[in-house]
Amino acid sequence: MSTKMSCFSCCMSEEQVSQKSLKKSIKEYKDTKTLASFANISFKSDGSKRRYIAEEIAKIGKGNITAQIFTFKDLSAATQNFNPDCLVGEGGFGRVYKGHIESSNQDVAVKQLDRNGFQGNREFLVEVLMLSLLHHPNLVNLVGYCADGDQRILVYEFMANGSLEDHLLDLAPNKKPLDWCQRMKIAEGAARGLEYLHETANPPVIYRDFKASNILLDEDFNPKLSDFGLAKLGPTGDKSHVSTRVMGTYGYCAPEYALTGQLTTKSDVYSFGVVFLEIITGRRVIDNARPSDEQNLVTWAQPLFKDKRKFTLMADPLLEGKYPLKGLYQALAIAAMCLQEEASVRPLISDVVTALEFLSTGSKDEDEEEGDAEEKTKLPSASGRNIAEGVEKSSHDGARERD
Numbered sequence: 234m235s236t237k238m239s240c241f242s243c244c245m246s247e248e249q250v251s252q253k254s255l256k257k258s259i260k261e262y263k264d265t266k267t268l269a270s271f272a273n274i275s276f277k278s279d280g281s282k283r284r285y286i287a288e289e290i291a292k293i294g295k296g297n298i299t300a301q302i303f304t305f306k307d308l309s310a311a312t313q314n315f316n317p318d319c320l321v322g323e324g325g326f327g328r329v330y331k332g333h334i335e336s337s338n339q340d341v342a343v344k345q346l347d348r349n350g351f352q353g354n355r356e357f358l359v360e361v362l363m364l365s366l367l368h369h370p371n372l373v374n375l376v377g378y379c380a381d382g383d384q385r386i387l388v389y390e391f392m393a394n395g396s397l398e399d400h401l402l403d404l405a406p407n408k409k410p411l412d413w414c415q416r417m418k419i420a421e422g423a424a425r426g427l428e429y430l431h432e433t434a435n436p437p438v439i440y441r442d443f444k445a446s447n448i449l450l451d452e453d454f455n456p457k458l459s460d461f462g463l464a465k466l467g468p469t470g471d472k473s474h475v476s477t478r479v480m481g482t483y484g485y486c487a488p489e490y491a492l493t494g495q496l497t498t499k500s501d502v503y504s505f506g507v508v509f510l511e512i513i514t515g516r517r518v519i520d521n522a523r524p525s526d527e528q529n530l531v532t533w534a535q536p537l538f539k540d541k542r543k544f545t546l547m548a549d550p551l552l553e554g555k556y557p558l559k560g561l562y563q564a565l566a567i568a569a570m571c572l573q574e575e576a577s578v579r580p581l582i583s584d585v586v587t588a589l590e591f592l593s594t595g596s597k598d599e600d601e602e603e604g605d606a607e608e609k610t611k612l613p614s615a616s617g618r619n620i621a622e623g624v625e626k627s628s629h630d631g632a633r634e635r636d
Contacts, residue, residue: 300375302378308388329342364461373389392451392457487503541562563592
């Protein structure tokens with residue numbers, strides 16, 4: 234991959250171009266062709282509706298959308314006729330194959346959507362539009378798509394290390410677990426992807442399906458968000474939320490969204506908190522194989538958040554104690570803030586990025602003294618905007634105590 238993301242730096246000129254592109258697109262399709270209109274179309278499964286999708290994507294493709302339009306024959310050749318040996322993933326949406334595009338000499342991931350699966354025509358169209366108009370180092374790059382007949386296929390850049398879930402929750406016996414620094418790096422990059430969607434995209438985009446299986450990792454374990462079929466445009470003007478049917482994955486949805494269908498960017502922040510807790514603990518958000526009082530990760534963690542002496546019980550055993558103790562305290566503080574029941578007191582994702590940036594820098598110093606176990610680290614106050622200051626204060630307090 235040509236773009237190096239080791240520092241997770243974000244090129245401002247790229248963001249400005251992307252923001253301008255999205256604004257321009259929404260203005261151009263203002264009448265009946267806005268992104269919002271596409272996102273709310275109710276499609277039927279008959280052939281005429283499928284043709285409509287292909288025609289509409291093709292029209293826009295001649296304008297702003299740069300994603301390549303592939304034929305089914307092209308993608309059959311790229312995947313050796315969808316050879317099972319090329320299969321790299323499978324889910325409710327369909328199957329993902331590793332392929333190779335000869336014309337561009339590029340390895341790709343080819344997602345063939347199941348016609349009877351969860352991800353339908355609307356989700357397919359939304360994903361093509363979203364990923365064609367939004368560009369950031371921490372969002373997966375859409376190479377192209379195929380809408381031949383009843384085929385719905387998405388073609389992405391190939392991510393060599395699969396998903397975060399593969400390395401965190403479904404770790405093969407021969408695979409080495411992620412170390413603490415890798416985990417913090419992945420969390421920071423994923424948060425930067427959300428920050429771009431929430432605060433640079435105009436109008437803002439609510440991702441709505443933030444989970445470990447949707448965070449893909451390149452050869453250097455840099456994370457990219459994928460699967461934008463459920464993404465929604467955020468509220469604009471004086472609106473505080475968008476109302477929509479509840480979609481997403483059980484356990485990751487914010488409580489207010491699950492109860493009312495009212496969606497805000499703070500819904501994504503809650504989901505981030507769940508995934509960050511999975512990163513810290515190595516536990517699935519819902520795990521029926523565990524004792525009944527430990528099956529729901531958030532429910533299990535809530536009382537532990539209140540007792541600093543139990544924080545080390547929450548660290549993934551696969552880390553084998555190799556993490557900075559202060560860093561663990563601070564990471565759990567960030568997770569706890571994101572998981573607040575009340576959406577209004579959760580931090581903005583930009584504050585989370587600031588805190589994680591500070592944490593990633595601090596986590597390099599693993600020479601933690603035994604006295605740190607008694608460090609008076611406190612969770613940040615209820616003000617989400619002060620999360621970074623709260624984490625930084627806890628660090629300085631600990632340094633003074635050691636002195």
